[in-house]
Amino acid sequence: MGQAFPERRVPVLIVEDEPILRIDAVDMVEQAGFDAVEATNVEHAIRILEERKDIRVVYMDLDMPRGVKGIEIAAAIRNRWPPIEIILTAAFFTAADLDLPVRAEFFPKPIRKPDMIAAMRRMAMRH
Template sequence: MVRLIGADAVAEAGYDVVEASSADEALTILQGAEEVHILFSDIRMPGTMDGLQLARIVHDRWPSIRIVLTSGDTFLQDRDVPDDGRFLAKPYRVDVLQRTITELAS
């Protein structure tokens, strides 16, 4: 449900959204994707790795992809997110998420 809210907010801001249910699925999608500009991920995810590990891999493999991480129980500073990414603590406001995505996309 939380993923749906975030995906809807990003789509409402005018961006195409591809959802993944785990970090493993996200990596599979990214390997076959032609053009991805931003990774928006929760830190707590099912699968073999969490969102922070996913962000590090994405940063290493696809350095042009900007990163936004979120969590309700793990708190980071923006400087802790790879690639000068951003961290949004939950609950975040939809307008803040949309503004953050827009800033990173430009």
């Protein structure tokens, strides 16, 4: 009999500075069948993107500390790594407040997990 190999799970980079929210996002991503890759801040996320060429979806909180503008970081990711799909979330913004990068989707907090998972699956299928 042939040996069965598990299907490779698509990695999703989670950029979330709040530990509880990051743990919740990791659980959601893994339960949806993806491989969660964690970044605690923007600098960490950029290092991961530079090192890992397999990341194709980034899930990022726009509410970043120390004056970091999450939407500008999302635009920089789009410019530097065009194939990457971007999911943005925030508690203090609405979609109308944002000039979203191409192929980015926004979800207000608290997120609706079925909608978020559907977006991740849709984005992963593009690759």
